[in-house]
Amino acid sequence: MFWGVAYAVLAAALVVRVRHPDEPPPEPRQPAADEPLLLTTAHHRLLLAVLVAAPVETILLGGAARGRVLGALAFAGGVALYRAGGRALGEALSPFTQPRPGAPLVTQGPYRYLRHPMYLGQMLVAVGAPLVLGARWTLTLALADVLLLGCRMLRDEEALARTFPEYSRYAARTKRILPYVY
DSSP: OHHHHHHHHHHHHHHOOOOOTTSOOOOOOOOOTTOOOHHHHHHHHHHHHHHHHHHHHHHHHOOOSTTHHHHHHHHHHHHHHHHHHHHHHGGGOOSSSSOOTTOOOOOSGGGGTBSOHHHHHHHHHHHHHHHHHTOSTTHHHHHHHHHHHHHHHHHHHHHHHHHOTTHHHHHHHSBSSSTTTO
16 A cells, blocks of 8 residues: 555656746647657657556556565656756757757756756656566566667757757766766
């Protein structure tokens, strides 16, 4: 029961966005005609599958007891990193590979240390969510999602380098997803 409640709270923290009543909703963004949507769509669907499959697997097969605390820490850390990255991006936030027209290159907040803190957050969520519930089979979906995010990350870097001349200097001084490592 405890782990199910923890999972529900973390999943809600991931998907529910609270906005100040005076804050206007963000302007919807349409993809460019040449926008590669396959990786983005596949990632979103796979992450959703992980978040749905974990509780279903636990209900049907029961969950392993080991690794739940680690999973909760990864899930919570992933949600926090994802939210912090989104806040730092502000108006530059976009689900698409191509940066928003006129948006600056964001290098503050978690982007001071990592080029892709939101992707690291999503990776932690994908791996942590099944572990919270002890859903070991769902980890195969999580691994596939982590691999997709790796591909998206490389695509994003190509688009950022094309859009921002200063990106190569920024990339030279920051790591992709693990501070001081990679």
